[in-house]
Amino acid sequence: MKLFFATDVHGSEICWRKFLGAAKHYDAEVLILGGDMTGKALVPIIDDGEGKWHGTLLENRYELNGEDEVVAFEDRVIKRGYYPFRTNPDDLRSLHENEARWHSLFQEKMLGTVEKWMKMADERLGGTGVRVICCPGNDDQFEVDAVIDSAKTVELGEGKVLDLDGFQIVSTGWANRTPWDTYREEDEPDLRARLEKAISQVSAPAERTLFSFHCPPYRSGLDDAPELTEDMMLKDAGRAVHPVGSTAVRGAIEEHQPALSLHGHIHEARGTCRIGRTLCINPGSSYEQGDLLGAVVDVDGKKKVKRFLLTSG
Amino acid sequence: MATMAGDAPYEERSLFVRKATGLVRGWSVQDAFIYAFFSINLITLGLYIFADGPFIPKGSLIYAILLSGLYLVFQTIVYAALIAVMPRAGGDYVWVSRILGGGIGFVLAVCGWWFINWHWVPIYANILSKEFFQPLAAIFGWNSVVTFFNEPKGIFTASVITAFMAAAFISIGMRNYAKLQKFCFLGGMVGLLIIFALLIFHSKSAFQGAFNHYAVKTYHSTSPDAYAATIKKGTYPGASQMGGLAFGATILLIPMIAFFNLWSNWGATLYGEVRGASDFRKNIYAMAGALIATTGLALVFLFLIAHTMGWNFYNSANNAWWGGTDQMSGVWPYPVTLASFFVSPWLQVIVILLMSLWFFGWVGTVFLTATRVIFASAFDRILPEWAARIDRRGVPYYAILIMLLPSLVISYFYAYNSTFTSWTLDATLVIAVTFCGSTVAAGILPWRKPEIYNASPIAKYKVAGLPLITAAAILFLAYLGFCIWKWLQDGVYGSNNHNSLIYMGCLYAVAFIIYGVSRIVRKRQGMDLKTVYKEIPVE
Numbered sequence: 001m002k003l004f005f006a007t008d009v010h011g012s013e014i015c016w017r018k019f020l021g022a023a024k025h026y027d028a029e030v031l032i033l034g035g036d037m038t039g040k041a042l043v044p045i046i047d048d049g050e051g052k053w054h055g056t057l058l059e060n061r062y063e064l065n066g067e068d069e070v071v072a073f074e075d076r077v078i079k080r081g082y083y084p085f086r087t088n089p090d091d092l093r094s095l096h097e098n099e100a101r102w103h104s105l106f107q108e109k110m111l112g113t114v115e116k117w118m119k120m121a122d123e124r125l126g127g128t129g130v131r132v133i134c135c136p137g138n139d140d141q142f143e144v145d146a147v148i149d150s151a152k153t154v155e156l157g158e159g160k161v162l163d164l165d166g167f168q169i170v171s172t173g174w175a176n177r178t179p180w181d182t183y184r185e186e187d188e189p190d191l192r193a194r195l196e197k198a199i200s201q202v203s204a205p206a207e208r209t210l211f212s213f214h215c216p217p218y219r220s221g222l223d224d225a226p227e228l229t230e231d232m233m234l235k236d237a238g239r240a241v242h243p244v245g246s247t248a249v250r251g252a253i254e255e256h257q258p259a260l261s262l263h264g265h266i267h268e269a270r271g272t273c274r275i276g277r278t279l280c281i282n283p284g285s286s287y288e289q290g291d292l293l294g295a296v297v298d299v300d301g302k303k304k305v306k307r308f309l310l311t312s313g
Numbered sequence: 314m315a316t317m318a319g320d321a322p323y324e325e326r327s328l329f330v331r332k333a334t335g336l337v338r339g340w341s342v343q344d345a346f347i348y349a350f351f352s353i354n355l356i357t358l359g360l361y362i363f364a365d366g367p368f369i370p371k372g373s374l375i376y377a378i379l380l381s382g383l384y385l386v387f388q389t390i391v392y393a394a395l396i397a398v399m400p401r402a403g404g405d406y407v408w409v410s411r412i413l414g415g416g417i418g419f420v421l422a423v424c425g426w427w428f429i430n431w432h433w434v435p436i437y438a439n440i441l442s443k444e445f446f447q448p449l450a451a452i453f454g455w456n457s458v459v460t461f462f463n464e465p466k467g468i469f470t471a472s473v474i475t476a477f478m479a480a481a482f483i484s485i486g487m488r489n490y491a492k493l494q495k496f497c498f499l500g501g502m503v504g505l506l507i508i509f510a511l512l513i514f515h516s517k518s519a520f521q522g523a524f525n526h527y528a529v530k531t532y533h534s535t536s537p538d539a540y541a542a543t544i545k546k547g548t549y550p551g552a553s554q555m556g557g558l559a560f561g562a563t564i565l566l567i568p569m570i571a572f573f574n575l576w577s578n579w580g581a582t583l584y585g586e587v588r589g590a591s592d593f594r595k596n597i598y599a600m601a602g603a604l605i606a607t608t609g610l611a612l613v614f615l616f617l618i619a620h621t622m623g624w625n626f627y628n629s630a631n632n633a634w635w636g637g638t639d640q641m642s643g644v645w646p647y648p649v650t651l652a653s654f655f656v657s658p659w660l661q662v663i664v665i666l667l668m669s670l671w672f673f674g675w676v677g678t679v680f681l682t683a684t685r686v687i688f689a690s691a692f693d694r695i696l697p698e699w700a701a702r703i704d705r706r707g708v709p710y711y712a713i714l715i716m717l718l719p720s721l722v723i724s725y726f727y728a729y730n731s732t733f734t735s736w737t738l739d740a741t742l743v744i745a746v747t748f749c750g751s752t753v754a755a756g757i758l759p760w761r762k763p764e765i766y767n768a769s770p771i772a773k774y775k776v777a778g779l780p781l782i783t784a785a786a787i788l789f790l791a792y793l794g795f796c797i798w799k800w801l802q803d804g805v806y807g808s809n810n811h812n813s814l815i816y817m818g819c820l821y822a823v824a825f826i827i828y829g830v831s832r833i834v835r836k837r838q839g840m841d842l843k844t845v846y847k848e849i850p851v852e
Contacts, residue, residue, distance in 0.1 A: 010333075014764070018849040025849045040336060042329040056327035058770035059589025079768050082328075089325070096326045106331055124852065139333040180332050221703045227488060232336075236491040237345035237599070243707060267335060271692050271701060289399060289765040291411075292849060298839060307839050310692050312411060313849035 001165050004028035006294035007214070007264025008137065008285035011039020011081035011110070016117050018292040018313055023130040025313065026296045030164055031130060032157075034264040035137020035173040035214035036285075037117075038110045038144060041082045042102065044092050045070060055084070081287050083109035107143065114144055118151035126153045131164060133157045135171035137214040137264065138184040157212060159194075161201040167259075167299060168204040175215035175265060176246040179228055184214075191215075192248035199256055206277075207303050209258040216263035217250035217275060219243040222282035224269045241268075253278050260297060260305050270310065279305040286312075339592060345599030346606075347498050352579035352678065353607045355614065356501065356671035357440045360648055362572040363615070367632040368805050369566050370551045371559045375615060377566035382574055382608030384792055386601045388748075390785035391755045392578040393596035398758060398769040398782070400592075404682070405751045406689050412754035412761050415846045416828050419695055423824040424817075425747025427683040427716075432737045434479075434720040435727040437672075437679050438471035443645040445669045446471065451531050451644055452658050452665075463643055465728040472724030475676060480717050482677035483684055484708045490677055497674025504667030505610070508652045512617035515655050520621050523654035531658075532641040539640035544626055546640075547633030553625035555615075568796040568806060572741050573611075575748070577604040579678060590770040618648055684712040693845050695831040736816035738808040742800045743817055749793050756786030 004022040009015035016037075023031055045055040045064070053064040055073055057080065064070050070086070077084040085105065087095065095102045121132055135157030136144045148156040155162060157171030174184045176191055186194070195213070202209050216222035223245025227235040244266065253261050253275045261275070263282045270284025270293060283295045291312060298307035330336060353359075366374045395408050405426065410418025442462040450458035461467040482490050515523075521540040528539030536542035577600040618627050630646035633639040639646065649668045653661040688709065691701035703709050726733040759766045759780045766772055766780070774781035800808045832842050 014851055017851045021849045021852050025847075026844065036334070040330055040333040044327065044329075046325070057589075059591050060770060060773050061327075076768065079764075092326065095329075102329050103331070106329065178334050180334050180336065182332055182334055219705060219707050221701070221707065221709075224487075224707075234340035235344075236495065237340045237348060239344075239348060239491040239494075240488040242486070242488045265334065271688065272698065273701070273703065274698070286399070288768065290768055291399075291765060296844070309694055309840050309842070309845055311844060312407075312846050 001030065001167060001300075002026070002028045002296065002298050003030040003032060003164075004294055004296050005032045005034060005212070005262045005281065006283060006292055007034030007262075008036040008267055008287060009033070009081070009292070010036055010139070010285070010287045011078075011083065011113060012287040012290055013078050013081075013113075013117075014290035015081075015287050015292045016120070018290075019294075020121055020124045020132075022292070022294060022313065023125060023128070026311070028296060029130060031125075031132045032169070032171075032212055032262060033132075033134040034212055034262055035135050036139045036264065037114060037134065037136060038140050039081045039083050039113070040139070042106055042109060043077045043082045043084045044087045044095075045073060045077075045084055046092060047086065047088045053086075057082075079290050083113065085109060107141065110141070111143055111147055114147045118147060118154055121151065121153045131155065133162060133169065133171065133212070135173050135212055135214065136184070137173040138175040138178065138182040140173060141183050159198050161198065161203075164210075166204075166301065167208045167210055168202050169210040169212055170198045170202055171212040172198055173214040176244075176248065178244075179232065188246060188248045191246055192251060195248055195252045199252060202256075206257045207259050208299075208301050209256065210299065211253065211256075211258045211261040211278075213246075213249050213252075213261065213263055215249050215265050216245040216269065216282050217253055217261070217280060218245040218247045220245055220250065220273045220275065220280055221271055222263055222269050222273060222280055223266050225266045226268070250275065253280065259299055259301075259303075262295070272308070272310065277304055279308065281308065281310070283310055339595065342595050342598050342602070345596065346603050347495060349577050349579065349600045349603030350607055351494060351498055351671075351675055352576040353574050353604060354576075354671055354675050355573075355607050355611050356505070356649070356668055357437075357444065357675055358573040358576075359607070359611050360614075361440050361443070362569060363611075364631040364634070364645065365569055366566070367547075367549060367552070367628055367635065369562055369569065370549050371562035372566040373554070373556045373563045374566060374570075375556050375612060376563045377570055378574070378608055378611050378615075380563070381567045381570050381792075382604055382611075384788075385574055385577065385604055387785045387788040387792070388575070389577050389597055389600035389604060391752055391782065391789050393593055393600060394771050394782035394785065395751065395755050395758075396596055397590075397593035397771045398766055404685060405747060406686050409750045409754045410693070410846055412758055413750065415693065415695075415842065416825075417750065419690055419693075419828045420821060420824040421747045421750040422686045423690065423827070424820050425744045425750075426686045428820045428824065429740055429743040430679050430683045430716065431720040431723045432727075432740045433679050434476050435468060435472045435724045435737070436740060437479075437676060438468060438475040438724065441475055441672055441676075442467065442471045444647055444649070444672060445665070447644050448647055448650045448665050449662060451642075451650075452661050454531075456533075456642075459642065459644060469725055469728035472728065473721060475679070476717055476720045476724065478673070479676050479678075479680040480713045483680050483713055484710075486707055490681075494674045494677075497670040500667055501670040501674065504649075504664060504670065507664055507667065508649055509613070509617060511652045511655045512621040515621055517621055517623055519655065520623075520651075524622075524651065527654045528640045532644060534640040534642075536640055540626065543633055543640050544623075544629045546638035547629030547631070547636065548625060549628070549632055552628040552632065553623075555619055555624050565799065565803070565805070567792075568799040571745070571796050574604065574608065575741070575745065577601070578748075579682070590773075593771050614648070622648075622651060680713065680716045683716050684709055687712040687715055694835055694840060694842060695828060732812070735810050736813045738810050738813045739800070739817045742797060742808055743820070745793050745797055745800075749790065749797070752786045752790050752793065756783045756790065758782060 074084040226238040227240040267285040406422035528534040653664040776784040
């Protein structure tokens with residue numbers, strides 16, 4: 001069974017489109033998205049009157065004349081993984097002063113985008129026989145689960161064991177603690193308990209078991225992230241990298257030895273490693289560039305997975 | 314920007330960011346500066362190559378350092394732009410692979426960052442001998458040790474020490490290595506300030522006296538006026554002129570000085586999420602700032618040498634050393650050693666130890682980038698999976714062995730076989746060729762990968778209608794082209810050796826063969842390496 005795995009697309013529509021196209025491109029039967037689907041920022045496009053607008057992307061201010069330029073700017077924002085919205089100076093100020101209001105707008109844009117993506121999956125892959133599994137990650141709000149769960153083609157992975165042509169895959173987007181206090185993170189013992197609860201539902205032998213855990217195993221090389229200072233700056237200009245993965249995830253892999261364990265979370269830590277017989281993969285993420293980093297893996301039920309490629313599509 | 318909405322002005326908000334992993338407040342330019350500054354290492358690389366000045370006697374070292382230092386700002390723009398467009402991609406290998414293709418990326422990176430760094434180990438070792446072992450041994454009166462490091466077994470021993478030291482620094486992990494580098498930077502700067510103070514607060518006549526004293530006492534010169542003897546034996550037309558010399562000859566010094574100032578890109582920050590144009594500027598500030606600061610310090614150092622030791626003496630000492638007519642028993646006239654003659658031998662030891670931190674904080678670079686290339690090509694399945702294996706402490710032991718063992722073999726031949734030594738003369742050239750690959754990739758990026766380029770924070774920057782990245786790439790490419798042309802064509806750089814070219818050509822052939830064999834083997838295993846960088850069509 002050939003599967004394609006990508007992760008951490010963070011609202012990048014171009015990455016999502018490529019993800020859906022990966023089935024045909026790599027001849028994959030199963031597509032798995034490992035979490036962190038949703039974007040990180042809202043970008044206002046401000047009406048200056050008389051058909052003129054302005055917006056700022058990546059700290060560059062753009063003056064926009066007319067609808068065509070506004071649409072092109074919106075497209076640019078969407079490609080970057082952010083959510084554009086049109087507003088005027090007064091409304092923007094009111095939004096700025098009311099945190100609950102902009103959080104609500106964020107949620108609306110975010111869930112609207114996920115809904116749109118689910119429909120896109122139905123249109124592209126519905127009836128093709130390609131299985132698509134999404135498991136939200138620690139950065140995804142809980143409301144995302146319901147949107148995925150209600151989709152026709154895409155299956156929700158969180159906490160479930162799914163059968164895949166003689167294999168079983170168990171997924172979770174939960175992670176150990178991060179400095180950002182994100183939606184799905186918890187202490188290591190709790191995470192281990194969560195993993196064990198999900199794994200206990202697996203009935204397939206180890207060589208036919210796949211893990212899709214958003215958080216990478218501790219000290220695997222797939223979890224090397226730059227150390228941060230107390231005020232959230234990259235320590236030593238990013239050179240002070242250290243392992244930030246989960247000991248719970250590592251413990252689960254060491255104990256259960258699935259054939260394959262798929263991870264994401266740390267965008268810079270693209271790579272593979274073996275923990276015992278288990279092949280662990282973190283394809284990394286370059287979602288900002290619309291570049292879909294992924295992994296094509298051919299699982300054959302043998303003790304060790306040997307046919308795999310990290311891709312940069 | 315401040316704007317009016319409602320009753321009072323307020324700072325218009327251009328972005329609403331929710332809580333999410335990886336959102337950081339950037340990095341300190343000062344920290345990035347330190348690493349770039351350390352890569353363009355004034356003490357290890359700079360002083361070492363400035364000693365070659367007499368080979369182009371009519372050229373002005375001062376102007377050559379200044380001109381090339383300013384011109385190489387274009388290099389920092391190229392690399393800062395590449396990082397802004399493709400952050401976190403991991404450097405030259407991934408950039409070239411994604412823009413020009415996997416095969417080209419592999420061959421250029423493997424030769425320029427991996428194979429060639431085996432050959433840099435004896436070069437680093439030579440610097441270790443000349444700036445650490447020999448000066449200290451001379452002060453302690455261990456003459457046999459001084460001689461030992463001039464002999465093949467000494468060169469090999471220093472190479473073994475260098476290789477193991479680099480391996481050890483990689484083994485302690487990036488976090489600890491970063492701490493070590495910072496410590497070495499601070500200690501090394503203290504040492505440099507002491508040297509500057511010694512040169513500022515002493516006169517030329519005081520130096521003459523100190524040199525004459527220690528040349529006899531420590532280095533066993535038989536001349537009662539070793540200072541005058543050095544000038545007599547080593548001087549040449551132009552040796553006493555700091556500037557105002559022939560422009561053409563000064564330009565010819567630039568490819569020589571590239572050994573010192575071509576490395577500002579090693580300080581580039583590759584981590585973290587690029588938030589916008591300010592991150593691009595910060596990378597330029599760090600790299601170009603380090604380049605300009607190092608250039609400035611080099612000029613200050615040379616002016617102080619001229620002030621206190623005499624420019625004629627400095628050039629003559631180097632020339633006499635090359636000619637074997639020096640007054641220091643064949644020990645390289647390391648300017649740090651010379652400046653420390655003003656203080657007692659024990660204080661000389663302390664100064665040299667402090668200045669050796671410039672070497673110890675830098676030595677890991679000989680393996681560091683190579684291990685990254687080994688990892689990236691193993692993840693691309695070109696190298697076997699085991700090449701990227703790490704142990705439970707995170708030590709990349711196979712990658713280290715892949716660097717360590719061949720470097721020891723090469724160091725052995727380098728030390729004991731002068732023919733082989735001449736084959737390694739193109740060490741800088743091979744890295745420059747790799748830089749060419751990255752620069753070409755950067756130059757064509759706006760057309761080759763328009764989606765990625767247009768989504769970047771630098772897409773707005775243009776110069777005379779050309780994207781800034783392309784304009785900077787053309788200018789840097791002109792520099793690289795000139796250097797490569799001169800290295801290949803002019804004997805003065807010692808790198809236009811026919812056998813060296815054949816040898817280096819063999820390294821490229823080996824890289825090409827590895828790539829070709831991998832393609833075939835992986836195909837048979839059911840994996841097509843062509844798909845690694847093949848873009849998925851967006852429907």
